[in-house]
Amino acid sequence: MGSQLKQWLINLGWTWSLLPGVIDVGLVLLLAYMILVIIGERRTLWMVRGLIILMLASALSSALGLRFLSFVLEKLVIGSAVAMALILQAEFRRLLEQIGRGEILQLFRPSQEAVPKPDSVIDEIVDAVKELSQNRTGALLILETDRPIDERDFSVPGVRLNAEVSKELLQTIFQTTTLLHDGAVLIRGSRVIAAGVILPISERTASRQLGTRHRAAMGITERVENCVCVVVSEETGSISLAERGTLHRPLTSSKLKDMLRERFSPSVEREVVLGRQLGARTAALLARLFQSKSSASREKK
Incomplete structure (x- = not known):
């Protein structure tokens, strides 16, 4: 014992x-x-x-x-x-x-809150961008890649919409006759969270051919890594994609679709x-x- x-x-x-x-x-x-x-x-x-x-x-x-x-x-x-x-x-x-x-x-x-974008949402975005490009209508879209962006990273948060992503909605927002066309659209998952978002401008030296939308896309992607920006030039109708402060341009609609699917793939x-x-x-x-x-x-x- x-x-x-x-x-x-x-x-x-x-x-x-x-x-x-x-x-x-x-x-x-x-x-x-x-x-x-x-x-x-x-x-x-x-x-x-x-x-x-x-x-x-x-x-x-x-x-x-x-x-x-x-x-x-x-x-x-x-x-x-x-x-x-x-x-x-x-x-x-x-x-x-x-x-x-x-x-x-x-x-x-x-x-x-943030979910991977299905192919249908990407198709809606690309179709809207293609129509805007053909009509030479300027546009700026922010797509969150994973977690939500802090609104304090924006200069002005914009007007909250919380609507389902559709080609018709995106085309309507960026018509010059609407009050929300002069700004960016924030897309989270399959929802349009806000429109008329004002973004910080990049301070990096850029080409004179780049307008305010392109510099704004570079500025927000420099500050925030978990997003990409799609830009449609109002003057030329060219399509660009900004990520981490780098601008990929010019792009075709098919190339844009491939790049978005690559970035939002399940892997x-x-x-x-x-x-x-x-x-x-x-x-x-x-x-x-x-x-x-x-x-x-x-x-x-």
Whole structure:
């Protein structure tokens, strides 16, 4: 009886000694999962994964006693974290706002507002752009690629519509006789969220052939990564696509359709889902590992 009690106390002490490490690893995995849930943009996910790999490499080199390598990686992690804080201002702002409002549980729920655009929605957009181009009617459309855009990134949010995307609606909005034609249309999923949106103008040096619409498309895509802009020139009727501050022009309607389908393909969404499931899968793997260790210790007894 005494030996069994002694063995039980030894096992209890061994368990309590491991508890801080288990909690530490669990909290880190929870934080990584929360960040991957908040961030939905593909390029941003790769940046976060790169930072996590650097942190793991720094911790491993420190554990192995590689002092110089650990020092270099530690400084690289700090510099990368500062750079990401500047690049991902919108994500960090959303995180701090939700924590400040006490909406911590919502951080673990992936946003379901933006959905992949089906081919029918892209067809409606391309058909409208084709008609506007043939009639030389100027147009500017903002298409969200994943999560919603913060309206504070716009100069003027515009007039809210929340209507279903259709070729007739887009053509009507951009007619010069309407009050909403002088601005951009914001499209989220299959809905026209707002019209008459005024965008910030790009400060980069551009060709004199580019008008205000083209510079506005470059300006918003420079500031916000999770969107693309389709522009129809009022003077020439040429079609352009802006993304990350770069303007692709001139485009045919078929080329525009191919580019939109490529950017809104299900493969992009699958990669986002994989990133969001990373924390859960790691937690399940650790749970199996600890279960196997506990079963092995029972067999020894």
